Structures are given as structure tokens and as C-alpha cells.
Amino acid sequence: MKNWKTLKKELxxxxxxxxxxxxxxxxxxxxxxLIEARRKKGxxxxxxxxxxxxxxxxxxxxxxxxxxxxxxxxxKLASVNFSNLS
Numbered sequence: 001m002k003n004w005k006t007l008k009k010e011l012x013x014x015x016x017x018x019x020x021x022x023x024x025x026x027x028x029x030x031x032x033x034l035i036e037a038r039r040k041k042g043x044x045x046x047x048x049x050x051x052x053x054x055x056x057x058x059x060x061x062x063x064x065x066x067x068x069x070x071x072x073x074x075x076k077l078a079s080v081n082f083s084n085l086s
Contacts, residue, residue, distance in 0.1 A: 052076040
């Protein structure tokens with residue numbers, strides 16, 4: 001059985017996989033930063049949703065990568081002091 005690092009290395013040898021990986025990388029880095037910032041603040045998805053006037057399910061969809069945050073949404077996050085996001 002292969003571990004994740006070995007499988008990832010193998011898959012990234014394929015040009016089409018590597019190209020798609022590089023395309024999606026910034027998106028998932030932002031998602032990771034959003035989750036880490038929320039956790040560092042010690043707040044739940046529900047608490048964050050209330051603070052920015054949305055539903056917990058919207059936060060969950062964004063954190064899972066199933067939705068793309070709009071600029072307006074990111075501005076709302078910044079208003080909760082998540083301004084250290086890149």
C-alpha cells in the first residue's frame with residue numbers, strides 16, 4: 001500500500017495532473033489559511049457564520065472546497081480580523 005507522499009509524487013509526474021495541481025494549489029492554500037485563522041481565533045463555523053451574517057453551511061462548503069468565496073465574502077472575513085490571509 002502506497003502512502004500519500006509516494007502516490008502524490010507518482011501522480012505529479014504526469015503533465016496534466018501536475019498542471020491541474022498547480023492551478024488548484026492557491027485555492028486550497030487559501031482554504032487552509034481560512035480554517036487555520038478561524039481555529040486560531042477559537043471560533044466555530046457557526047460562530048463565524050453569525051459574525052459575518054451567513055449560514056454555517058456556507059462556511060462548511062467553502063472550507064471543504066465545494067464553493068468559491070466571492071470577494072465580498074472575503075471582505076466580510078477580513079472584518080472579523082482574518083486580515084492576515086494572503
